[in-house]
Amino acid sequence: MSDQVPAGHVPGHVPVVVFACRANGGRSVASRLLAEHYAGGRVVALSAGTTPGDRVHPEVARVLEDLGLDTSRESPRLLTAEMIAASDLAVTQGCGETCPYVPGARYRDWPLDDPKGQDEATVRRIVADIDTRVRDLLVELVPDIDLPPSLLGRA
Template identity: 85%
Template sequence: MTTPPRSAAPAGHVPQVVFACRANGGRSVASRLLTEHYAGGRVVAVSAGTEPGEHVHPEVARVLESLGLDTSRESPTLLTAETIAASDLTITQGCGENCPYVPGARYRDWPLDDPKGRDETEVRRIVADIDARVRELLVELVPDIELPDSLVQRA
């Protein structure tokens, strides 16, 4: 289910990426917040879930907040075909076959462990994995981007 993203945004176009996981309470939220932090407005990041939960997983919120990322405005949202169609790329993160399929949409799967219910060390490992993937994705989508230092490496 991997389709390559557009290698670079056309002049003036701000690419949109939707990060999708099951509950929209961990992986996708971390991906969206890290993307927004590093992209500096050059990429729009959206997160959604196939079975959205009630809130961001507290263990994930604690780790993200320790990195300086505000999770207080995050609210799990349902992944829709319209969200996928409006995006340049959909990154799936464990939602499997429940993700809506949109003909012509670009998909990429990031096989990531679910951080829900994990201890802080495991959540930090998963967030570090997401951090590295997000940084690589941003360089791919916006080749001239100058990324700030990694939040995870400074923590």
């Protein structure tokens, strides 16, 4: 990891990241909750979906709750161009061509499996992948962040 501050980093600025997937019931919710947990207020994490469902996928909620993350206040919401425009980074996770394109916005795509309807071991594997990606992203966005230990037992 470089000691240089990433391009666009402004000391004191709290980056806003939008995690976007299709239903806003699995990948993006896990990403938001993990980012919020690890960032400790140093990053604002939002989540949304291109075709939001009516609730967080129960198999994802169980895994996140087992990690100590509260999903009870999570409610899927629609991803909008305005949300992306107001963010520092939009992380797409399987919404493909349906994600709104905003000229000048920063995007990053995380190719993640969809946890909806999967068995617990598969959901845990997907959440572990998201955990690693979120932790790496936070270090990139806030170079001086002191991350707490991973909820998954990996440092």
